Amino acid sequence: MAAERPHVLTAARLWAPMMEALHGAFVVHERTHQTDPADFARIAPQVRAIAATGESRVDRDLIASLPALELISVFGVGYDGIDVAAARERGVAVTHTPNVLNDEVADLALGLLLAVARRIPQADRWVREGRWRREGPMPLARRLSGGRLGIVGLGRIGQAIAKRAEAFGMSIAYTARSRKDAEGYAYFPSAEALAREVDFLVVITPGGAGTRKLIDARVLEALGPQGYLVNVARGSVVDEAALIEALREKRIAGAGLDVFEDEPNVPEALTALDNVVLTPHVGSATWQTRRAMMDLAFGNLQAHFAGRPLLSPVPEMRT
Numbered sequence: 001m002a003a004e005r006p007h008v009l010t011a012a013r014l015w016a017p018m019m020e021a022l023h024g025a026f027v028v029h030e031r032t033h034q035t036d037p038a039d040f041a042r043i044a045p046q047v048r049a050i051a052a053t054g055e056s057r058v059d060r061d062l063i064a065s066l067p068a069l070e071l072i073s074v075f076g077v078g079y080d081g082i083d084v085a086a087a088r089e090r091g092v093a094v095t096h097t098p099n100v101l102n103d104e105v106a107d108l109a110l111g112l113l114l115a116v117a118r119r120i121p122q123a124d125r126w127v128r129e130g131r132w133r134r135e136g137p138m139p140l141a142r143r144l145s146g147g148r149l150g151i152v153g154l155g156r157i158g159q160a161i162a163k164r165a166e167a168f169g170m171s172i173a174y175t176a177r178s179r180k181d182a183e184g185y186a187y188f189p190s191a192e193a194l195a196r197e198v199d200f201l202v203v204i205t206p207g208g209a210g211t212r213k214l215i216d217a218r219v220l221e222a223l224g225p226q227g228y229l230v231n232v233a234r235g236s237v238v239d240e241a242a243l244i245e246a247l248r249e250k251r252i253a254g255a256g257l258d259v260f261e262d263e264p265n266v267p268e269a270l271t272a273l274d275n276v277v278l279t280p281h282v283g284s285a286t287w288q289t290r291r292a293m294m295d296l297a298f299g300n301l302q303a304h305f306a307g308r309p310l311l312s313p314v315p316e317m318r319t
């Protein structure tokens with residue numbers, strides 16, 4: 001008799017093709033811990049892997065309730081919702097999908113920079129609402145090319161953003177936990193010091209406790225009334241209340257935001273503002289990149305259950 005297929009619990013709503021792949025290879029329990037506690041108690045002893053997204057919550061209690069758990073495969077590069085320390089204590093491996101989404105997220109960061117500086121969504125509305133016809137040309141915007149860019153987090157994606165910004169003739173400065181060997185990029189020891197020296201500040205660090213509200217009122221003050229903020233990292237990295245106040249009082253010029261503190265709930269105070277461009281966490285959201293992420297996330301599950309080395313484990317030091 002063939003061995004039973006491994007049981008996998010999903011910890012979030014996953015992309016439909018990923019669900020299809022999971023159903024083809026495993027016995028899948030779709031968020032049973034959230035939807036059906038009685039059934040969860042029954043199936044929990046059999047669950048050997050969790051398929052999660054970067055934002056799904058896999059906490060110490062959930063890990064403790066799964067005695068046969070061996071692997072948590074994250075569909076995404078960020079894993080701030082996963083209690084990696086609790087997983088490690090139990091000998092549970094954690095994998096994620098780095099690199100395959102660098103270009104996509106960097107493209108969106110440049111898109112948001114252009115959108116917020118050149119007011120592209122506002123320009124679209126100007127045409128649609130007939131204001132061009134009634135009122136004439138729209139007010140002038142801000143130039144991006146040749147501007148001073150500050151990158152908070154010069155990691156895989158941060159470097160892809162820098163490369164694109166070079167093509168726009170921008171000067172590049174950054175902050176990170178450690179200084180990089182990045183010729184021509186000026187290093188600043190803090191986000192506040194960096195913000196003071198740039199026109200555009202792009203945030204692309206991981207989320208989690210280490211970066212919570214890293215971009216606070218002081219950093220926004222340092223960015224100043226001519227400065228723009230773009231956040232493609234995690235909502236938790238920016239103090240959203242302080243940002244709303246700074247935008248409302250024009251203490252910064254504008255913001256382009258792909259991520260929010262309490263997704264998918266975006267405060268009305270933000271949607272009411274004209275100097276922001278908002279996107280619904282779509283940094284990696286193209287068919288091509290989601291497919292590559294799926295290949296990696298699913299590939300990690302396959303490798304694990306075939307006894308092969310994992311393709312992309314979360315690094316040891318990054319808990």
Ligand code: NAP
Nearest residue numbers: 078153154155156157176177178205206207232233283284
């Ligand atoms: P990465 O290669 O690990 O780079 C992270 C960078 O952040 C590193 O340079 C790191 O510094 C820096 N950093 C970490 N903590 C910091 C702190 N407290 N202060 C200043 N800098 C700090 O990660 P990645 O692959 O570029 O991804 C970055 C993040 O992007 C992910 O974790 C995820 O949250 C987010 N993301 C968002 C989307 C989206 O859809 N919007 C998509 C993908 C990823 P060191 O180099 O010195 O360690």
